[in-house]
Amino acid sequence: xxxxxTFPDAVQWAVPFFIAAIxxxxxxxxxxxxxxxxxxxxxxxxxxxGAGNIASGFALGFIAYAFFMWLWQITPLNLGxxxxxxxxxxxxxxxxxxxxxxxxxxxxxxxxxxxNHHSSQHYNLTTALRQTWxxxxxxxxxxxxxxxxxxxxxxxVLFVGGLNLIYQFWIHTEAIGKMPRWFEAVMNTPSHHRAxxxxxxxxxxxxxxxxFIIWDKLFxxxxxxxxxxxVDYGLVHNIGTFNPLRVAFHEWVGxxxxxxxPGLTLRQRLAYCFAPPGYSHxxxxxxxxxxxxxxxxxxxxxxxxPGFEQFEAETPNSQAKxx
Amino acid sequence: xxxxxxxVLVVGGxxxxxxxxxxTGRSRVRELTPDIARSEWLRHAPDDVIIDITVAHDRHSxxxxxxxxxxxxxxxxxxxxxxxxxxxxxxxxxxGFEVQFHDFGTPKVIIxxxxxxxxxxxxxxxxx
Numbered sequence: 001x002x003x004x005x006t007f008p009d010a011v012q013w014a015v016p017f018f019i020a021a022i023x024x025x026x027x028x029x030x031x032x033x034x035x036x037x038x039x040x041x042x043x044x045x046x047x048x049x050g051a052g053n054i055a056s057g058f059a060l061g062f063i064a065y066a067f068f069m070w071l072w073q074i075t076p077l078n079l080g081x082x083x084x085x086x087x088x089x090x091x092x093x094x095x096x097x098x099x100x101x102x103x104x105x106x107x108x109x110x111x112x113x114x115x116n117h118h119s120s121q122h123y124n125l126t127t128a129l130r131q132t133w134x135x136x137x138x139x140x141x142x143x144x145x146x147x148x149x150x151x152x153x154x155x156x157v158l159f160v161g162g163l164n165l166i167y168q169f170w171i172h173t174e175a176i177g178k179m180p181r182w183f184e185a186v187m188n189t190p191s192h193h194r195a196x197x198x199x200x201x202x203x204x205x206x207x208x209x210x211x212f213i214i215w216d217k218l219f220x221x222x223x224x225x226x227x228x229x230x231v232d233y234g235l236v237h238n239i240g241t242f243n244p245l246r247v248a249f250h251e252w253v254g255x256x257x258x259x260x261x262p263g264l265t266l267r268q269r270l271a272y273c274f275a276p277p278g279y280s281h282x283x284x285x286x287x288x289x290x291x292x293x294x295x296x297x298x299x300x301x302x303x304x305x306p307g308f309e310q311f312e313a314e315t316p317n318s319q320a321k322x323x
Numbered sequence: 324x325x326x327x328x329x330x331v332l333v334v335g336g337x338x339x340x341x342x343x344x345x346x347t348g349r350s351r352v353r354e355l356t357p358d359i360a361r362s363e364w365l366r367h368a369p370d371d372v373i374i375d376i377t378v379a380h381d382r383h384s385x386x387x388x389x390x391x392x393x394x395x396x397x398x399x400x401x402x403x404x405x406x407x408x409x410x411x412x413x414x415x416x417x418x419g420f421e422v423q424f425h426d427f428g429t430p431k432v433i434i435x436x437x438x439x440x441x442x443x444x445x446x447x448x449x450x451x
Contacts, residue, residue, distance in 0.1 A: 012324045019336035023343065030347060039401040040341060040350040047337045054333070119428075121402040126340070232366060240397075240404035240429035250428030294370060 005081055007159035012054070014166045021170070022125045028175050029124075035175035036124045041242040043126040048244045049116060050129030056136070064141040068154035077151030089152045090160040090211075096147060097164055097210035100140045102221070105205050110138045111277045112251035119247055121234040123197055128172035133248045164210045168193070188213045191225045198231040199238075201295035202307030204288040223307040236278075236291065352383060353398040360385035364396050367405035377447065379419075384434045386447055393448065395422060397432050404429060413448060420444065 022043075029036045079085045104114035113132040120127050147157050171193040179189045188209040196207035206223035209216050216222035225231065239250060258272040258280075268281040278287030286294065289310075296303050296311055303311050344350065355363070357376045364373060364387045371389040378385045383398040387405075396405045406424055413422045419436035436444055 009324070012329055015324075015329065015332050015336070019332065019339070022336075022340055026340075026343065037401060038344055038349050040344040041400050042402075043344055043349075044337065044341050047340060051333045051337065054329075121399075234402075238367070238399075238402075238404050240399055240406075240424075240432065242400070246428055246430070250426075253427035298369065 005153045005155045007155045010159060010162035011165055014169070018050075018125070018129060018169060025125045025173055025175055036173060037122055038124055038126075039122060042120055042122050043124070045242045045244055045247060046120060046126040046130035049133070049247060050126075050131055052133045052244060052248065053129075053131035056133045060136040063136055064144075065154065065158075067141055068144065068148050068157065071145055071148040072154050075149045075151060077149070078153070079151035081153060081156060085152070086156060086160065089147065089156050090163060092147055092150075092152070093144075093157060093160045094164060094209075094211045095215060096143050097161070098208050098215040098219070100143050101208040101210065102219075103140065103143075104138075105208065106276050107274055108251070108255060108277050108279065109273050110140060112255055113138045115235065115251045115277075116247045118197060118235055119239050121238060123172060123174055123194060123231070123233045125169065125172055127197070127233075128169045130247075134252065137252075167211045172197075184213075186212060186214060192216075192222075194231045194233075195223055195225040197233050199234050199236050200229055200232050201288075201292045202226065202229050202302070202305075203231060204236075204291060204307075206307060226306060236286075349401075351401070353401050353403060354382040355385050355396070355398060355403070356382070357385075360387065360396055363403045364389075364394065364405055367396070367403070368394065368407070377444070379434060379436055379444075380440060381435045384432070386444060388447070395432065395434075397434070404432075408448065420448075 025036065026038055029038065079088075100110075101114075104110045113134045116132055117127075117130050120130055144157055144161075148154055168188070171188055171190045173190050174194065176190040178184060178191050179187070183189065184191065188207070188211055192207045192209065192213050195203045198204075203223060206221050207213070207216050208221055213222065239247065241247065241250075255273055259269045264272075264281060271279050271281070276287050278285050278290065292308060292311065296308060302308050353359075355378050357378055360376050360378055361373055364371065364376075364385075368389070368391075371387075371391055371394075374388040374390065376385055376387055385396045387394040387396055389407075391407065393408045394405055395408055396403055406426075406429060408422075410426075411422055411424050413420050415421075416433055419434045419441060421431055421433050423431045434444070
């Protein structure tokens with residue numbers, strides 16, 4: 001199919017809104033004295049990462065687009081571009097986003113691209129723009145293939161993907177506490193996404209949603225923000241650089257150094273590339289399950305609470321055995 | 324959107340936000356006290372048992388001795404970064420020491436020390 005369909009690049013058109021909203025959030029925090037923190041170098045790094053993300057889209061976006069157009073050529077299906085189809089595409093693409101995001105936290109190769117978004121110890125609207133420069137190299141564009149093969153036009157798929165990212169901008173804030181209950185139940189919100197950015201053991205690998213939090217509830221990865229466990233933003237091992245080049249590439253360099261060290265089997269080299277972050281062949285590092293287990297060893301009272309459901313609550317018998 | 328306009332918006336936005344933040348005091352570096360250093364270290368390395376803490380006079384670095392070895396905590400903008408001193412090199416620097424970590428994401432840190440501190444820290448950082 002070669003029909004000509006165009007949609008605007010929504011993210012580019014949202015840039016003035018992004019800048020205005022950042023200034024508004026900063027003013028709100030400055031006037032109220034609460035609702036978040038800003039730090040100059042951290043914010044500048046985030047903004048430069050955002051600019052680099054747009055630039056990498058210009059430089060490398062053609063690779064994904066050529067792949068999508070090839071899929072469009074071979075699919076016999078065409079759902080058209082009516083409003084209901086665009087809405088359906090938005091919802092299905094949000095499911096696609098959920099899984100790409102989940103892969104981004106559970107496969108080191110994809111994490112190497114996504115890690116920079118989590119590399120700030122702050123959580124404000126500039127953090128939303130701290131985006132990857134290396135997404136193309138993760139090959140996660142293949143997760144969009146089913147949408148195009150089902151008959152959603154590539155331009156529409158990219159358009160709704162842009163809307164998805166714009167939606168996620170406003171949830172990167174501490175200035176908003178909780179939204180109305182019905183909204184928190186269905187939509188991704190600042191509260192849900194704050195938990196996602198937490199380096200606390202409780203919040204590791206949770207709340208992958210883009211727009212609809214229902215995917216996390218459906219697939220068992222939802223953890224509500226807890227009032228008694230304030231979110232500590234950043235990485236388990238926070239990086240010590242504001243240099244955007246180092247922020248963008250540090251995990252790729254880490255993969256290279258780990259996978260090319262002498263004396264490893266092929267399986268170990270592949271695990272350094274594709275196993276969940278925290279893998280090590282000699283057990284010298286902890287993955288998120290091990291970090292949670294260590295936390296529970298220090299805080300057994302958290303066993304069975306949100307984020308630790310996979311570790312059953314301690315029964316009186318097991319406590320007696322330990323005693 | 325025309326590329327020229329996008330470019331002006333992006334560059335203008337970054338410059339505007341940077342100037343606003345700097346002029347309103349958001350470039351201040353975190354100052355450490357022994358208590359802050361302790362809580363920050365345990366935030367980064369919650370399994371450690373801290374033996375003692377030495378904070379540099381400029382309050383931007385602290386040497387932490389723990390049950391799992393020595394560690395360095397330093398101010399990083401408004402926050403802190405911590406590393407166990409396991410895989411690193413350190414060398415004299417006109418202002419104190421330069422510690423180089425073999426880590427692309429955390430390449431180095433300069434610890435500012437006066438002459439008295441320099442001797443003490445050298446003694447503490449020497450491998451046992």
